Amino acid sequence: xxxxAADEKGLCGLWFENQKYFARTLCGEHTKQETPVLNETKRWxxxxxxGKEPNFTPALNPSxxxxxxxxxxxxxxxxxxxxxxxxxxxxxxxxxxxxxxxxAQAVTMPFP
Numbered sequence: 827x828x829x830x831a832a833d834e835k836g837l838c839g840l841w842f843e844n845q846k847y848f849a850r851t852l853c854g855e856h857t858k859q860e861t862p863v864l865n866e867t868k869r870w871x872x873x874x875x876x877g878k879e880p881n882f883t884p885a886l887n888p889s890x891x892x893x894x895x896x897x898x899x900x901x902x903x904x905x906x907x908x909x910x911x912x913x914x915x916x917x918x919x920x921x922x923x924x925x926x927x928x929x930a931q932a933v934t935m936p937f938p
Contacts, residue, residue, distance in 0.1 A: 827842075827843040828840060828841065828842055828843070828871070829841045829843065829848070829849055829852075830864050830867055830868070831849075831852050831856065832861055832863040832864050832867070832887070833887055835885065835887040836863055836884065836885030836886045836887035837863055837864075837867050837884050837885065837886050837887065837888075838886075838887045838888055838889060839851055839852055839888075840867075851889065863884060863885050866882075866884045866885070867884040870882065870883070870884050879906040879907070880906075883902070893932070896919055896922070896923065897915060897919070897933055900915050900918050900919070900922075901915075911930075912930040912931070912933045912934050913930040915930070915933045916928040916929060916930040916932070916933050919933070
């Protein structure tokens with residue numbers, strides 16, 4: 827099972843049941859309901875898990891640090907069916923932010 831959370835701007839959380847940090851960043855006040863963003867996300871997941879490439883991205887509104895947002899931006903740019911190592915993502919962060927060294931280990935921790 828998957829728990830989805832959204833606000834008026836977009837999807838702000840997705841957790842697999844029994845994962846280590848299940849719903850950790852879900853705010854205290856929430857209402858269980860169907861919304862357009864959640865329905866669109868469910869449709870995207872159905873397409874993705876059927877082995878097809880979704881031709882749209884649901885509205886996203888993740889809350890995180892600047893570092894986390896930079897990692898998520900790179901993840902969104904990985905083409906469907908392709909992979910990128912943590913080291914490759916760290917190198918992209920170095921290039922895009924003009925920093926000396928980005929840690930591949932830090933890249934593995936972008937999710938609260």
